[in-house]
Every structure is written in C-alpha cells, then in structure tokens.
Amino acid sequence: MERLRIQLRENQIAAAQRSLDKLDAIRNLLARNEPDRADIEMLALAARARWLLHLRRFSEVRGLLGDALATGERCPAVTRYEIAQLRILLAVALHALGNTAEAQGCLAEVLALSARNGMVRFLADEGEAIVPLLLSCATAEGESSPRADWWKRLFTALGVETPFDRTGAAPHAVETLSRRETLVLELLMQNNSNKQIARALSIAPETVKWHLKTIYRKLGVSDRHSAVRLAQVELCPTSASLPGAGWQGEAVNGRATRPAWP
Numbered sequence: 001m002e003r004l005r006i007q008l009r010e011n012q013i014a015a016a017q018r019s020l021d022k023l024d025a026i027r028n029l030l031a032r033n034e035p036d037r038a039d040i041e042m043l044a045l046a047a048r049a050r051w052l053l054h055l056r057r058f059s060e061v062r063g064l065l066g067d068a069l070a071t072g073e074r075c076p077a078v079t080r081y082e083i084a085q086l087r088i089l090l091a092v093a094l095h096a097l098g099n100t101a102e103a104q105g106c107l108a109e110v111l112a113l114s115a116r117n118g119m120v121r122f123l124a125d126e127g128e129a130i131v132p133l134l135l136s137c138a139t140a141e142g143e144s145s146p147r148a149d150w151w152k153r154l155f156t157a158l159g160v161e162t163p164f165d166r167t168g169a170a171p172h173a174v175e176t177l178s179r180r181e182t183l184v185l186e187l188l189m190q191n192n193s194n195k196q197i198a199r200a201l202s203i204a205p206e207t208v209k210w211h212l213k214t215i216y217r218k219l220g221v222s223d224r225h226s227a228v229r230l231a232q233v234e235l236c237p238t239s240a241s242l243p244g245a246g247w248q249g250e251a252v253n254g255r256a257t258r259p260a261w262p
Contacts, residue, residue, distance in 0.1 A: 004047050008054045009127055011202045016051065023027050023047050042068070042082045049089040052098075053129060056204065061093035079203045082108045088126060095133040096206060104137050111137060114154075115147040124157035130178075131160055132206045141164045161214050176218050184211045189228050 005024070006012040007016040027044040034040075045068050052061045069086045072078040083156055095103035123130060123169055138151045145151065153245040177185060180201075186195045187195050194212075198205040210226070221227050 002023070004050060005125070008050060016054075020047055020051055026132070038072065042072050042078050042086065046082070046085050049086070049093075053089060053092060056096070058093040058096045059074060061089060062097065065090040065093075080113075084113065084122070088130065090125070091131055092130055095136065096204065100136055103133055104140065107133065107137065108133070115150045120150070120154045120157045123154060127158075128203050128207050132204070132210050133212055134162070137165055137242060141229045160210075161218070174219065177215060181211055181215050181218075184208060184225065185215055185231055188224060189231060190217075213255065 001014070002015055004019045007019060023044055023155065027040055030040050045064060048087070049065055052058075052064065065086055069083070069090060071085055087106055091103045091107040091110075093228045111226060114120070123134065126194060134154065138145075141147070141151070148164060150166065152162045161178075174182075174185070183201060184197055187200055192200070194205045194208045197208045201208075212227075215227055216222055219227050219230050221230055
C-alpha cells in the first residue's frame, strides 16, 4: 500500500498499476484459501480507491468505499487504522465532488483521533490530495479551535500555510512563496488555466485553487493579473514595464513547462 502511494505521488503510473495487480492477485488467492480475511479485502479496496483518486474518478471511489466502510466498521478483524485510511480516501473523493459538509463529517473522527494523539504524519503522508479538504476543515473550526496548534503542525508538515496565518504583502513578497507555490505562479505567468496547471504539476485543479489563494494572500493581491504583474515587477522590473512584456516558457507535446528565469 505504501509503495503504491509513493508510486502515485511520483506519477509512476505503470509501476503503480503493477503494484495494484499484485495486490489484487494476493487478495484473490486469500479469498479462496482464507475467506474470512476482511483486513486484506479492506487493504485492497483502499489501494483501488487510491488509484481511482489519482485518475480523478471520484464518483467511483464514493461507490467503492461507501458500503465497504460500513462493513469494515462492523468487522473485528479490521483495525481502526484501516478504517481511518478508508475514511480519508472517501472524504477526499466527497470533497472533490463538492460535498464539503459530508466530506468533513466523514473525516471528523480521523481528525479527532489524530489531534488527540498529536499525530500529523498519518494525514500529512497523503500529500497534496488532502490539502483542500484539510484547509476547509481548519477554516471551519477557526483560529479559536482548541486544536489550532495541532492544525499548524499539520500544515507545516504538509508545507502549506495554515489558514490562521494572515499576513499582508512584504517587500519581495514572491520570495515568501514555497517551491510549489512558485511553480504554480510560474505557470500562471504563462497564461495557463487552472486545469492546465494541474496537469503540468500532476495535482488536482482544486489544489491549484488553494495554492492560488495562498499566493494571492502572500502577495497582497486579489486576482491572477495582479499576481502576475507583481511577480514581473519584483523579479524583472525592467522587462515588466515594457508593453506586452511577460514570461515566455516552453511547451513540450502541448503541455506547459516551467519558464526560464532571468
């Protein structure tokens, strides 16, 4: 399962498919010899759901895990960790489908358990796929939440600014951006849409939206044009003042790539 997660994070699609096929073969073998191994069934379902999430087939994840989660919670052989994994994956899919309240409810028990035990890595290991959902949960609780400090630790582990930190623009504000935010800004400066940025970075469009919100906040602007203009002024003030001046990147097979920095 962990190998599959890493392979998908690194966009190693062929390797991930082989790992998934091996896991399915093990599950089918055990189903014949040890039909009561519900834990293996849950593990295989989680792997399949992770694969479908990577392919952005969110409705299929909801259908796959909805009944399975209820079954697993009634089975003594399935651990709380395995249930939590299913809840995380289902919640991410629900949030991507626009069912924010349902997604937050699905994740609530996992958040409570993780915060109570001071765990952040369990959630942080999910990477950028879970960021929009976590940001919505943290924002709903607000800075006065009794677990605000835990939220900050979690977002630090994810490399994302916590929604509780509201700072205005500062001199050379572009330098305050994280590496991923800088990549998003670079692609934005090439006139790419959110979907094009998402494809170029192998992330979800919803994640791009959250990155843009953070970028706007750090730069002290409110829209794409202003963000691009400020970046041009800070990074190359001479060329930014020229009519029609902008960043020129390259395209490989029709996909956006990072522009060359001066």
